[in-house]
Amino acid sequence: MDAYVSRKRRRVSVQDETNGLKSKAEVHEEQTTDEKLAILSSVFEKVPYEELLEALLAHDGSIERALESLLDNPSSSSHSPPPLKKTSAMNRVQSFLHFAEQSQSEQTNKDGNALKTVPKPLTKKGKTLYLYSPPAIAQHTPCTIIHNFLPPSLANALLQELLPEAESFTSATFRLFDNVVKSPHTASFYVDSLAEASYQKSSYLYNGSTLTDVREILPVMRQVSALVKEAVNSEIEKRIKEHYPDGKKLKYQSPGPWIPNAAFVNCYNGAQQSVGYHTDQLSYLGPHPVIGSLSLGVQREFRIRRIVPRPNSENPTQKELDELADAQGQISLPLPHNSLLVMHAEMQETWKHSIAPAGASTGGITPHPIAGNKRINITYRWYREEFSPEYTPKCKCGVPCVLKSVLRRAKTVGRYVWMCQTPGRVEAESGEGVRGTEGKEGKGCGHFEWAEFDDDGVPMWLSEQRRGGKENDLEEEKLPADENTIHAAPETATG
Numbered sequence: 001m002d003a004y005v006s007r008k009r010r011r012v013s014v015q016d017e018t019n020g021l022k023s024k025a026e027v028h029e030e031q032t033t034d035e036k037l038a039i040l041s042s043v044f045e046k047v048p049y050e051e052l053l054e055a056l057l058a059h060d061g062s063i064e065r066a067l068e069s070l071l072d073n074p075s076s077s078s079h080s081p082p083p084l085k086k087t088s089a090m091n092r093v094q095s096f097l098h099f100a101e102q103s104q105s106e107q108t109n110k111d112g113n114a115l116k117t118v119p120k121p122l123t124k125k126g127k128t129l130y131l132y133s134p135p136a137i138a139q140h141t142p143c144t145i146i147h148n149f150l151p152p153s154l155a156n157a158l159l160q161e162l163l164p165e166a167e168s169f170t171s172a173t174f175r176l177f178d179n180v181v182k183s184p185h186t187a188s189f190y191v192d193s194l195a196e197a198s199y200q201k202s203s204y205l206y207n208g209s210t211l212t213d214v215r216e217i218l219p220v221m222r223q224v225s226a227l228v229k230e231a232v233n234s235e236i237e238k239r240i241k242e243h244y245p246d247g248k249k250l251k252y253q254s255p256g257p258w259i260p261n262a263a264f265v266n267c268y269n270g271a272q273q274s275v276g277y278h279t280d281q282l283s284y285l286g287p288h289p290v291i292g293s294l295s296l297g298v299q300r301e302f303r304i305r306r307i308v309p310r311p312n313s314e315n316p317t318q319k320e321l322d323e324l325a326d327a328q329g330q331i332s333l334p335l336p337h338n339s340l341l342v343m344h345a346e347m348q349e350t351w352k353h354s355i356a357p358a359g360a361s362t363g364g365i366t367p368h369p370i371a372g373n374k375r376i377n378i379t380y381r382w383y384r385e386e387f388s389p390e391y392t393p394k395c396k397c398g399v400p401c402v403l404k405s406v407l408r409r410a411k412t413v414g415r416y417v418w419m420c421q422t423p424g425r426v427e428a429e430s431g432e433g434v435r436g437t438e439g440k441e442g443k444g445c446g447h448f449e450w451a452e453f454d455d456d457g458v459p460m461w462l463s464e465q466r467r468g469g470k471e472n473d474l475e476e477e478k479l480p481a482d483e484n485t486i487h488a489a490p491e492t493a494t495g
């Protein structure tokens, strides 16, 4: 069993198959077990990972035979719907093999000698790549996932605590192209104490308005928060060691432990409720935040796609445009009951996420024995003290600014701006979410200024103060005049 769960590449013998996959399989005889599990889980999204692994083991690592056996003997797990039709299952496998084939390319030096193998993004324009196994998700996305995270009875207790609460959730409001529209799901916001809830209601703004529904965290949610805290911190450590350059945290990522002290709870009632592509607001989380997202009830598809900066040149070639479109391709991660998804520090600034409607084409939903047609999701967050609104720069409207990352222009990519909360052109383009706020119309003052942080993501003026420097001396930190004056709002990626 260990050999199969190990992430090392191992040779597998290709079985003699007559279903047309053999030649592709031969090309990929070096496929890792992770990749094979990712392929199988792209077909059998709702079959537990362990079951897929067992099928692979039972067939000496042959994807094709494991696939056949799973199609012929539908999953033993009680809540799994019938798998896809055989033809669509085969199509998904073919498409994954196609992605995998393209995902490695030899880089050559100027003499044409191979230097090293460079992984290319697995995604492809207009296609959805389905990933289920935790190692494949860790490898190809900015997330990690822990299946069966809580003891089952605790997961059920949490669901039972939240289902009655969700009855009184209200529709999250979305601001799209200057119109305030309802998001097709409901949500509420929870913090550590009643005092904090009342402070939040009066002082924290989301796109120009305060939240109307802020609640005190409930007992089981609080108990689970401690477990989420522990798991997320350990996932962060692993992520840094295994995935980040030189095994070091990202610039601006907080070095300290992640301390969840706030949570949005989302409820999706039925297959059609969803949330559109968005990024989460950075203003109170700071740059490169980490979010722990726990799913309960009905399994739904979490989709992500990369925000890719435009090519540098004014006239990009077709090849550059194709590569851009491929890199923006969509990845789908099924989130089963009792799974903890960690959105790591690289996620919010450079990827968008959504919960897709579960139409007939994606297999609909399978009711959950406790939740019925509902999915409850808790996104545990750390509202950093340094980003409390009392410290946030204010715009000319006199309200704390919103923090956004700049992504689209090569010259300023990776920088951040504080800008007026009331959306103008930029925000309308990115379709940011405004959760449960009372819609406040108006154009805002258009204010924006560069945001400067120390390496740990602490606003520079505060960092200086902590180091015993000058108090509140923002001038010192400003860039040379020409760099500091923005004549047109930079294109931002995040809300």
Ligand SMILES: O=C(O)CCC(=O)C(=O)O
Residues within 6 Å of the ligand: 264, 266, 275, 280, 293, 302, 353, 354, 355, 377, 379
């Ligand atoms: O329901 C989910 O898994 C995602 C929710 C989400 O994107 C959010 O709370 O910002």
Ligand SMILES: [Fe+2]
Residues within 6 Å of the ligand: 278, 279, 280, 353
């Ligand atoms: Fe989100």
